[in-house]
Amino acid sequence: MGKVYVFDHPLIQHKLTYIRDVKTGTKEFRELVDEVSTLMAFEITRDLPLQDIEVQTPVQQASAKVLAGKKLGVVPILRAGLGMVDGILKLIPAAKVGHIGLYRDPKTLTPVEYYVKLPSDIEERDFILVDPMLATGGSAVEAVNSLKKRGANSIRFMCLIAAPEGVEVLQEAHPDVDIYIAALDEKLNEKGYIVPGLGDAGDRLYGTK
Ligand code: PRP
Ligand code: URA
Numbered sequence: 001m002g003k004v005y006v007f008d009h010p011l012i013q014h015k016l017t018y019i020r021d022v023k024t025g026t027k028e029f030r031e032l033v034d035e036v037s038t039l040m041a042f043e044i045t046r047d048l049p050l051q052d053i054e055v056q057t058p059v060q061q062a063s064a065k066v067l068a069g070k071k072l073g074v075v076p077i078l079r080a081g082l083g084m085v086d087g088i089l090k091l092i093p094a095a096k097v098g099h100i101g102l103y104r105d106p107k108t109l110t111p112v113e114y115y116v117k118l119p120s121d122i123e124e125r126d127f128i129l130v131d132p133m134l135a136t137g138g139s140a141v142e143a144v145n146s147l148k149k150r151g152a153n154s155i156r157f158m159c160l161i162a163a164p165e166g167v168e169v170l171q172e173a174h175p176d177v178d179i180y181i182a183a184l185d186e187k188l189n190e191k192g193y194i195v196p197g198l199g200d201a202g203d204r205l206y207g208t209k
Contacts, residue, residue: 002171004162004179007043012036012182016160020198026207030083033132033205036160036182037087044128044158044180045092071124073152077102077131077143078115080201084130084158096125100143104136109192111142122151129155132201134162134181135194137169144174160201161185163194 018024019032049068054061072095076082085097101115119125127147134140140157147155157170158180165188167179185194193199203209 001175002177002179004167004171004181004184005043006184007040007180007182009039009043012039015039016182019160020196022199024204026204029204033083033160034087037084037130038090040158040160040180040182041088041091041128044156070126071121072096073098073119073122073125073127075100075118075127075129075143075147077129077139079103080133080205081129081131083201083205084132084160088128088130095128098127098147100129100146102139102142104139104192109136109138111139113142113146116146116150118147118150118152122147123153125152126154127152127156129157129177130159131157132160132205133194133197134159134166134170134179135188136163136192137166137173140166140170141173144170144177148174156180161194161197163188163197 015032015036049070050065051068052063053066055064072092074088074095075098076085078101096119098118102111102113105112129143144155155177157177160182162181162184187195189195
C-alpha cells in the first residue's frame, strides 16, 4: 500500500490557509501555490542520494557530499498542475518536465486524456506527478496509468489538498505510488469538490470560470 505523507511544516500550513481563502485573488493565489510547491519540493527531495567528492576549501582538502545525479522527472497534470512546476524547478532545475493533459468530465467526473508528452528516458527517471487537488482520485489514477503504460516504474504523487476518497482510490489502484500532501481534508461534496478545499484550482490559478 502506498504511504501518505502530510507535509505539515508551519510555513506550508500558513500559506495553504491563504490559498484556501476565497478572498485571495488570482495573482496572490498563483504566487502562494508557487511558494508552497517549493517548500513541498524541499521535503520530497529529502531522500535524494548523495555521493562523496573531494573539495579544496580555503583551509584544506575535505571530503564532502554532492547530489549523486539521480534522474528526476516532474509531470504536472494539466491544467492546474502547471501552477506547481516552477516552484519545484527552483530546487531541482535539472529535472525534465513531462505533461499529461486531463480534465474531469463535469457530469461523470471521469478523467478525459487530451495530451501526453514525456521525457524519452522514462524507465530511468524517478517521477513526481503533481496536481494541486486529489478529489475522486480519477485524474491521478489515469495519469499514473498513462506514465506506467509508457514505461515509468518510479512514481510519487504530490498535491496540495487531498480528500480521503481520492487517497483510497489512488492507493487501491497504484499501491506502489506514495502520496505527498499538504493537507488531508474532510470529504467530497455532491459535485466532487473537496470540502473545505480551495474551490476549483485551475480556475483560481488562471482566473477562469
Ligand atoms: C482538477 C484538478 C485535478 C482534478 C482532481 O482538474 O486539478 O486534476 O480536478 O479531481 P479528481 O481527483 O476527481 O479527478 P480539472 O479536471 O478541473 O481540470 P483543469 O486542471 O484543467 O481545471
Ligand atoms: N478539482 C478542483 O479543482 N477542486 C476540487 O475541489 C476538486 C477537483
